[in-house]
Amino acid sequence: MGLSSIKKILQLYDDILSVQHRTEIARELRDEDDLFLFLCLSETLGLPNPAFYYTLELYPYIIEKFHDWHLRMGMEKSPLDGIRCC
Template sequence: MGLQEAISRALAFYDEVLSLPHRAEIKRELRDEDDIFYLLCFSEMLGLPNPVSYYTLELYPEMIEQFHDWHLRMGMEKSPLDGIRCC
């Protein structure tokens, strides 16, 4: 094991030790960002005007797979959108 590899392993361990107590908080923040992003993307289907609908239209096929988890986290038992059947 070379010196450079030992230093990189020590830095990785140090980073892990520092981020461990904040892992749940970071995960929650990322989930909240995803929720806001989904709300923005699907807002037009929910009846809210979407100022960036042209830019978010091509993202729908990628987001359909995660839509089910999102609407369950938002407290909706069934999909609120007629065009998306996931339940």
């Protein structure tokens, strides 16, 4: 048994264990992304953000995720005046 066949067996085992939980895992990842987005944009919502200086450089990458988020929440346009993504 070679290394590649062991990797295939482990991958199959992982797939078998996670097949029933894929929707739960996807939901948890989406919730974590939403929380991260909220923490990064909390300053624009009027909530103090102690890590604002460190998250400022992430804004260009967050704009795309923010656009997907507000569309998923049912808002046609950005709810924040400072962020124009549409």
